[in-house]
Amino acid sequence: MNYGIESIFKSYLEPREVYTGGKNIPASNKKIYKLSSNENPLGASPKAIAALKTAAEQVTVYPDQTDIRLREALVMDFNGQLAADQFICANGGSEIIDMLLRAFINEGDEVIYSNPSFLPYSVFSRWYGANPFDIPLLKPNYDLDVEGILNAITNKTKVIFLTSPNNPTGTYIPKDVLEGFLNGIPKNIIIVFDEVYRHFADAEDYVTALPYVKTGHNIIAINSFSKTYGLAGQRIGYCYTTAKIANYIRQIHKPFLLPITSIEAAIGALNDELFVEKTVKTIHAGRKYLMYEFEKLGITYWPTQGNFFIIDPPIPEFDFTDRLMKDGIMVRPVSQFGALGKVRITIGDQESNEALVHALKKIKPHT
Structure with a gap:
């Protein structure tokens, strides 16, 4: 009997919603301000660019077989608090x-x-046959529903995703909330803690996963070079966790996984503290400026710890994004992220932020 190739397809890979990244800047004769992908408004670190150019001369040979040199650079960046x-x-x-x-x-x-x-x-969870369960953030402030998550845990629960600061809301998990949560979950569950926007957080009770990794919790912290370091196009990131968990995961780490250009650019970026400081200052200044302007215009927004805002647009989301695009401003609707009707706006440099405000005034004049 001929069952056809479909007989060996995995049922959980049948067509369904997929992740769609932000759009690239379209060809245009006018200036376009891309405030849709949370990229670094200053570009990339000069040290990273210099390292990238040097590495470009070596692209004819295979890169490092492992990521050890970058891991050693990360040890230095974390002031020796973690091992390679x-x-x-x-x-x-x-x-x-x-x-x-x-x-x-x-x-x-x-x-x-x-x-x-x-x-x-x-x-991604569905790709591996998992059953993902959404325990929504609590409105109106998008707080973590700790009780809801704890009640949803079963003997089949393997991974819980936490994000702080969270994309797209910009909210964070306060230290006392995180600690209470970690102390309340079973010891056979992995917490994946996405902290890729951590450099921009300045709340007094903000905390990364670092102290909990050091005390042996089953937590894995995800980080990226795409935001603070401006290397989104190089596709380079890392995580840190306990040695036991890391050594287990490393068994499926492919050899020659990282391009030589990405390795060198990332190491260069880690050696440029001044660029990181300048980036963070730019975001904090832009955050303050935009909050002031949003309030003047009566734009509903949520306080953010990231390099972006989520807002409730004064007109329907796609009409809003189309109107802004006419003025050369790219922003992103985030219904796909579960924030129905909302729009995410990246904090840019001052020129970009002022262009955004100018465009917003055409949609929602001063009252």
């Missing part, structure tokens, strides 16, 4: 998410995440 074997590097934060799910998920396992959130948490 506690880091794992890969092609961006999304690749890290995929790798972690491959390492821990079997068909029929359960994954918990909280919308609005980064869509790959649920999409």
Whole structure:
């Protein structure tokens, strides 16, 4: 009997919603301000660019077989608080998410995440046959529903995604909330803690996963060179965790995974503290400026710890994004992330921010 090739297709890979990244800048004769992808408004670190150019001369040979040189650079960046074997590097934060799910998920396992959130948490989980469960952030402030997550845990739960600061809401998980949560979950569950926007957080009670990794919690912190360091196009990211968990995951780390250009650019970026400081100052100044202007215009926004805002547009989301595009401003609707009707706006440099405000005034004049 001929069943056809479809008979060996995995049922959980049948067509469904997929993650769609932000759009690239379209060809245009006018200035376009891309405030849609949370990229660095200053570009990339000069040291990273210099390292990238030097590495370009070596693209005819294979890169490092492992990520050890970058891991050693990360040890220095973390002031020796972690060892090299506690880091794992890969092609961006999304690749890290995929790798972690491959390492821990079997068909029929359960994954918990909280919308609005980064869509790959649920999409990538389905690739491996997991059943993803959404425990939505609590409105109106998009707080983590700790009780809801704890109640949703079953003996099939393997991974819980937490994000702080969260994309697309810009909200964060306060230290006391995170600690109470970590102390309340079973010891056989992995917490994936996405902290790719951590450099921009300045709340007094903001905390990364670092202290909890150091005390042995089953937590894995995802980081990226795409935001603070301006290397989105190089696709380079890393995670850190306990040595036991990292050594387990490393068994599925492919040799020659990282391009030589990405390795060298990332190491160069880690050696440029002044650029990181300038980036953070630019975002904090832009954050303050835009909050002031949003309030003057009566634009509903949520306080943010990231390099972006989520807003409730004064007109329907796609009409809003189309209107802004006519003035050369690219922003992103985030219904796909679970934030129905909302729009995410990246904080740019001052020129970009002023252009945004000018365009907003045409849509919603002063009252």
